[in-house]
Amino acid sequence: MEIRLYNTLTNQVERFEPLTAGRVKMYSCGPTVYDFAHVGNFRSFLFADLLRRFLEASGLDVWHVMNITDVGHMTDDAVADGTGEDKMQVAARRLKEDKKSGKVDEGAVANPDDPYEVANYFMHAFLDDGRKLGLKVASEYPHRVPKATQFIPEMQQMIATLIARKHAYVGSDGVVYFSVESFPSYGQLSGNTLEALRVGAGGRIDIDNQSCKRHPADFMLWKPDPKHIMKWDSPWGAGYPGWHIECSTMSMRVLETDVLDIHTGGEDLIFPHHECEIAQSCGATGNELFSRFWMHARFLLVEGEKMSKRKGNFFTVRDILSGKATGTPVHPAVLRMELIKSHYRAHSNFTTKGLTDSANTVRRLTELGQRLRDACGGVPKKIDRADHPVTKAFMGALANDLNVSEAMAVVHAWISSPGEDPAEAYGVLLALDQVLGIWEIAANDCQARDPEGDIAASLCAMIDEARRARDFSAADAHRQRLIQLGYEVRSSSDGTSAKKKLA
RNA sequence: GGCUCCGUAGCCAAGUGGCUAAGGCAGCGGAUUGCAAAUCCGCCAUGCGUGGGUUCAACUCCCACCGGAGCCUCCA
Numbered sequence: 001m002e003i004r005l006y007n008t009l010t011n012q013v014e015r016f017e018p019l020t021a022g023r024v025k026m027y028s029c030g031p032t033v034y035d036f037a038h039v040g041n042f043r044s045f046l047f048a049d050l051l052r053r054f055l056e057a058s059g060l061d062v063w064h065v066m067n068i069t070d071v072g073h074m075t076d077d078a079v080a081d082g083t084g085e086d087k088m089q090v091a092a093r094r095l096k097e098d099k100k101s102g103k104v105d106e107g108a109v110a111n112p113d114d115p116y117e118v119a120n121y122f123m124h125a126f127l128d129d130g131r132k133l134g135l136k137v138a139s140e141y142p143h144r145v146p147k148a149t150q151f152i153p154e155m156q157q158m159i160a161t162l163i164a165r166k167h168a169y170v171g172s173d174g175v176v177y178f179s180v181e182s183f184p185s186y187g188q189l190s191g192n193t194l195e196a197l198r199v200g201a202g203g204r205i206d207i208d209n210q211s212c213k214r215h216p217a218d219f220m221l222w223k224p225d226p227k228h229i230m231k232w233d234s235p236w237g238a239g240y241p242g243w244h245i246e247c248s249t250m251s252m253r254v255l256e257t258d259v260l261d262i263h264t265g266g267e268d269l270i271f272p273h274h275e276c277e278i279a280q281s282c283g284a285t286g287n288e289l290f291s292r293f294w295m296h297a298r299f300l301l302v303e304g305e306k307m308s309k310r311k312g313n314f315f316t317v318r319d320i321l322s323g324k325a326t327g328t329p330v331h332p333a334v335l336r337m338e339l340i341k342s343h344y345r346a347h348s349n350f351t352t353k354g355l356t357d358s359a360n361t362v363r364r365l366t367e368l369g370q371r372l373r374d375a376c377g378g379v380p381k382k383i384d385r386a387d388h389p390v391t392k393a394f395m396g397a398l399a400n401d402l403n404v405s406e407a408m409a410v411v412h413a414w415i416s417s418p419g420e421d422p423a424e425a426y427g428v429l430l431a432l433d434q435v436l437g438i439w440e441i442a443a444n445d446c447q448a449r450d451p452e453g454d455i456a457a458s459l460c461a462m463i464d465e466a467r468r469a470r471d472f473s474a475a476d477a478h479r480q481r482l483i484q485l486g487y488e489v490r491s492s493s494d495g496t497s498a499k500k501k502l503a
Numbered sequence: 504g505g506c507u508c509c510g511u512a513g514c515c516a517a518g519u520g521g522c523u524a525a526g527g528c529a530g531c532g533g534a535u536u537g538c539a540a541a542u543c544c545g546c547c548a549u550g551c552g553u554g555g556g557u558u559c560a561a562c563u564c565c566c567a568c569c570g571g572a573g574c575c576u577c578c579a
Contacts, residue, residue: 011507029579037579044579087577191506192575266579267507298508299573306573314578341527342516346509347572354515357528367541397517405517409526416543472537479539490540 001386003058003399005051005262006345008270008294009189013401016293018261023061026052027251027291028137029265029273030066030145032073033122034091036316037129039339039350040300040307044266046336047297047344047402049135051264053435054398057385065254066137068126068147070119072230073243086229088115091122115230116149123147129317132332133339134437146254148246152232155241155249158284159221167283168221171212176222176236180215183279189294190271219276221245244276248290252281263291267298297344303351315350326352328486331502333366333442334359340436343404359503361408364415366442369429373443375422383427390414391431398435411436442502452500456487460496467491 003016018024028048031037037045045066052064072088095112098104109121127145130138137144159176162168167182180186180194187193197217222245224237231238252258258281265274274294281290299306307314315325323329337358342348385391390410397406411432418425433439459478466475479496482489487498 031579041579047579190574196505197575268574268578270507271575297579299579301572307578346516349515351515353528357515360528363541403517405526409517412526467537470537476538483540488540491536492541 001058001395001399003055004401005293005295006401007292008296009291011191014293016262018060019257019259019292022059024055024063024261025255025257026055026062026064026262026264027247027255027260028064028066028263029247029269030068031122031126032069032087033119033126034072034087035094035122036318037126038307038314038316039302039320039335040266040314042129042133042135042317042335043300043339043348043350044264044297045130045135046133046339047295048264049137049437050340050344050404050435051262051295051402052136053437054395054402057395057431057434058399063144063255064137064140065144065146065251067247067250068119068123068145069243069246070116070123071148071240071246072115072119072228073240088118088229091115091118095121119147119149125318132321132441133317133336134332134441136437144254146250148241148250149230151246151249151253152241154253155245156222156232156234158245158249158280159241160235161284162221162280165283165286167279169214170236171214171218173212174224174237175212175220176242177213177218178221178242178276178280178283180217180219180279183283185282186217186275186279189275189278192271192275217272219244219272221280244273245280247273248277248281248284251291252285258285259287259289260291262293262295264295264297267296270294270296295344298347300339301347301349304349320355326355326503328501328503330355331359331362331442333362333438334503336441337362337436337438341404341408344402355503359501361412362438362442362502365411365429365436365438368415368418369426369433369439369443372418372422372426372429376426378426379423380427380430381421381423383424383431385431388428388431390428394432394435407435452485456482456485456498456500460489460498463489463491463496467496 004013005016006013026048028045030045031041048064048066052062055062072086092112092115095104095109095118099106099108099112109117111117127138127141159168162178163170163176166179168176168178171177180197187197194215194217220242222234222236222239222241224234224239225231226238228240231240251260251263263274278290282288301307302313302315305313317335319325320330320335321332334355338350338355339348341358383391385395393410394407397403397410400406414428418428429439459482463475463478466472466478479489482498486501488501489496489498
């Protein structure tokens with residue numbers, strides 16, 4: 001099966017073949033751990049996860065690495081080269097507030113002024129969220145989830161190489177800068193030219209900050225700053241690394257290669273972050289390419305509006321799952337479904353309506369799964385993905401630049417008529433779910449997580465009793481009560497059962 | 504100002520230079536049910552932002568316009 005993926009580098013869909021046959025080396029820009037991850041973050045992370053799972057289902061051995069940015073970068077790092085406020089200090093302040101308001105447990109971070117503790121706290125929060133949502137790489141911490149603070153010497157080594165190769169210089173302010181003019185193809189990824197970058201930006205470049213640099217687009221590799229909250233010794237003075245260098249360093253180290261197959265991230269990272277990564281990496285290795293494919297997920301909108309930290313209209317994963325955002329607790333499988341079900345290169349609009357739609361799909365899929373599993377005694381038939389008509393159509397759709405809509409159309413059709421043989425159908429479900437990751441996280445805990453299960457069970461018994469006595473108004477009243485409690489109620493010849501709604 | 508992208512039924516959302524424009528949700532009709540829910544069957548865009556153009560043929564290509572979004576600035 002030919003896999004075709006859109007490559008930001010060339011602006012077109014291209015045939016994908018890994019550099020080494022059978023093995024894919026893939027790097028995804030991960031979170032900066034100074035706050036809880038929000039649904040927009042996870043749209044991008046789960047896009048990478050879907051891609052990874054699809055490649056695995058295609059028979060490839062995928063090395064998927066996602067970094068944790070735990071260096072205390074500055075809030076204005078990218079444009080102004082290290083002005084603004086330290087992100088870890090911002091986090092510390094917020095943590096203290098959150099502790100007071102009870103949003104964060106009192107004992108969670110003993111000392112909010114210790115940036116390592118803060119980063120560690122939010123990193124584990126991220127990994128927890130990730131595991132709940134079926135983000136496979138989150139279960140591969142630490143070997144596939146490197147932390148920037150653990151690669152400082154390697155970053156310094158790369159900076160020294162860049163200086164030696166004349167790609168970097170120490171500015172008059174003592175800061176080590178990458179010289180974009182030393183790298184003629186700077187701008188290729190984002191469609192920029194050096195001239196446009198110099199002239200453009202609508203006069204938004206801060207003049208004061210530019211005098212020490214050779215070109216306005218030159219970016220920081222190392223900033224000496226003895227007052228910085230997280231700092232390390234270096235040949236250029238005690239300070240901290242630039243924002244971009246960690247990804248160049250860690251991707252090559254952890255993936256054990258200097259040419260990656262795929263590099264993913266959110267669309268906002270195309271410029272400057274990924275542009276800078278390419279320049280640094282190729283500058284240091286001398287290679288033409290840093291990553292062969294660059295893939296970017298478009299932003300998630302919330303009820304039609306862009307979410308941003310500035311606007312404050314963003315929801316963390318925790319807000320959604322706990323029901324704080326929508327008023328109803330949301331099962332992680334539902335949130336996963338909602339975040340993966342639309343094409344990664346289109347804006348996805350996160351809405352409560354979408355969430356209930358997704359809940360429907362998850363319910364149908366898991367109920368079918370439970371039925372099939374019971375019917376075949378939990379022993380699936382082995383399915384040849386390339387051969388079985390359902391999985392073949394599903395994989396074929398995804399092979400076309402991850403056409404998830406078409407793939408889901410296959411899934412919906414199959415749910416309605418899964419075939420005669422439950423063992424085969426269960427095999428199909430497991431094969432599909434290797435990519436979807438829904439059954440995997442919803443199969444067993446839909447009931448277990450219900451704290452009011454006892455009340456629901458007794459109300460169900462009361463309904464059955466009333467129905468037997470043909471007291472239908474009493475039965476209806478009990479049913480209404482269950483619905484108000486957030487249950488879906490069903491009566492059949494086997495009696496009445498109630499399930500907590502998934503969203 | 505520069506650079507991208509999008510506009511398909513009430514909503515979400517695929518798709519193709521030419522058979523009857525996927526799928527989901529909602530809605531409607533039916534089976535089922537005490538009534539529901541769930542399930543199953545059936546129906547649901549003569550049209551794909553607007554106006555031109557290319558073509559035997561366009562929703563699909565080109566141009567213009569209108570509307571929307573993103574990046575260039577913390578951000579996935």
